[in-house]
Amino acid sequence: MAQRIRKTTVALIRELRQPRIWVKELSPGARSRLLKHFLALEPSDRLLRFGSHLSDESITRYVEGINFERDTVFGVYNSRLRLMGVGHLTFAPSEKSAIAGATLKARVAEFGVSVDASARGLGVGSRLFQRASMRCRNADIDTLYMHCLSSNKVMLHIARKAGMEIHRDYGESDAYLKILPADASSVMQEALAEQAAMLDYTFKSNLRLLLRAVARLTGTGRRK
Numbered sequence: 001m002a003q004r005i006r007k008t009t010v011a012l013i014r015e016l017r018q019p020r021i022w023v024k025e026l027s028p029g030a031r032s033r034l035l036k037h038f039l040a041l042e043p044s045d046r047l048l049r050f051g052s053h054l055s056d057e058s059i060t061r062y063v064e065g066i067n068f069e070r071d072t073v074f075g076v077y078n079s080r081l082r083l084m085g086v087g088h089l090t091f092a093p094s095e096k097s098a099i100a101g102a103t104l105k106a107r108v109a110e111f112g113v114s115v116d117a118s119a120r121g122l123g124v125g126s127r128l129f130q131r132a133s134m135r136c137r138n139a140d141i142d143t144l145y146m147h148c149l150s151s152n153k154v155m156l157h158i159a160r161k162a163g164m165e166i167h168r169d170y171g172e173s174d175a176y177l178k179i180l181p182a183d184a185s186s187v188m189q190e191a192l193a194e195q196a197a198m199l200d201y202t203f204k205s206n207l208r209l210l211l212r213a214v215a216r217l218t219g220t221g222r223r224k
Contacts, residue, residue: 021076021122021123021124021127022076022077022196022197022200022201023076023087023127023128023131023197024074024075024076024077024194024198024200024201025072025073025074025197026073026074026075026086028068030073030075030083031063031066033081033082033083034066034073034075034083034086035060035063036082037075037082037084037086037114037116038063038086038114039056039059039060040116041114041116042117045114045117047149048148048151048152048154049113049114050062051147051149066088071088071089071090071091072088072089072091072132073086073088074086074087074089074128074131074132075087076119076124076127076128077200077201077204079207079208080204081204081205081208083116084118085113085114085115085119085124085125085128086128087112087113087125087131088111088113089109089132089136090109090110090111090112091139091141092108092109092110093107094106094107094108103142105140105142105143107140107141108141108143108144108145109132109139109141109143109144109145110145110146111129111132111146113125113129113158125154125155125158126161129158131193133162133179134190134193135190137181137186138182138187138190140182141179142178142179142181143176143179144176145174145175145176145177146159146164146175147173147174148172148175149171149172149173150168150171150173151171152173155173155175156175159173159175162177164176165177
């Protein structure tokens with residue numbers, strides 16, 4: 001038990017040493033911010049994220065159709081509470097998934113990630129993937145799957161960094177990661193990570209409200 005606590009403490013310290021990359025689980029209340037994030041993606045980034053050139057209308061339908069009770073969506077906020085990175089973790093019956101036969105578990109998970117151009121190179125995508133892997137581990141999922149275009153170097157870099165097995169076929173790539181079983185340490189680590197992300201979000205939200213109040217009092221705010 002003491003060894004597990006030490007490992008969890010070390011993991012939390014590593015989490016704390018990486019500022020500005022707090023991964024928070026999102027709720028339906030974040031749907032408008034999700035829409036802004038996806039609509040802000042350049043056409044080339046939309047192609048890499050969704051595998052096709054989605055129109056604004058298609059992206060709107062996608063965001064409106066996200067089932068937060070079935071799936072898990074993670075986000076990274078900047079100081080202005082704008083989503084700089086989004087990870088969408090979907091769960092499906094293993095026999096109906098693209099990787100049927102890869103697991104004996106009832107469900108598998110698929111992960112998709114997008115990062116704003118201004119946040120590239122900061123490790124946002126990797127942090128989102130790590131958080132998604134942690135959720136899979138604690139949700140009794142042993143196989144995490146990513147499907148992307150072979151030209152998506154960012155996703156493939158994340159996959160290789162995570163030790164995923166990559167298969168290429170006709171310009172597309174499938175990557176699989178076997179997840180370790182959950183234990184007390186992994187459950188505690190996920191709880192602490194979410195708590196830290198919630199504190200970060202609350203701080204940014206309160207600071208934003210304070211700055212707006214100061215701007216109104218001093219007359220330095222934007223005039224409509």
